[in-house]
Amino acid sequence: MRTRNWMTTGEAAVLLRSSRAHVVDLCLRGLLPYVTIDGQRRIRRCDVEALIRPGMTREQAQILWLHRAVAGRLVQDPGAIMAAAAINLRRLRRLHPDGRAWEWLDRWDAVLEQGVEAVLDALTSSAEYAIELRAASPFAGILTETERRRVLAAFAASRADHARPMRPEKFERVLRSV
Incomplete structure (x- = not known):
């Protein structure tokens, strides 16, 4: 298992069991924070995991x-x-x-x-x-x-x-x- 802190929208989609477009939609609506690096969205792994297994x-x-x-x-x-x-x-x-x-x-x-x-x-x-x-x-x-x-x-x-x-x-x- 990789332990990187940042993920692509595709990797986040795999974890969320959803489409990449759904992940982008979550980002655009502010439900999943992201940063843009070289024109591509990067999402923190802990934020994706918090959607899957809400610990809050x-x-x-x-x-x-x-x-x-x-x-x-x-x-x-x-x-x-x-x-x-x-x-x-x-x-x-x-x-x-x-x-x-x-x-x-x-x-x-x-x-x-x-x-x-x-x-x-x-x-x-x-x-x-x-x-x-x-x-x-x-x-x-x-x-x-x-x-x-x-x-x-x-x-x-x-x-x-x-x-x-x-x-x-x-x-x-x-x-x-x-």
């Missing part, structure tokens, strides 16, 4: 959608958004002077220090570490209330578009073939 609760999925919108704002104005996150992080440290929250605040501190690319990954990834990290996010207040409501309405409308669940043994067999 509804609340975690909502938080992911909200953070993907924050990622859009980050791309538009990296300096301002990174500064706002740093300010929020300091405020959260004052609100939670001790306890378990510091572990996540320290992790966010490390991500912010790595720069915009690392922050974008934490904001948009379906990986388990990112799900846990977003639960203590320093990006509160980045979206306006109107933007927030639009994102949540789009999330609610998308809930019927998830891939069919697959038995674990079949999932492993499909993964080995890709």
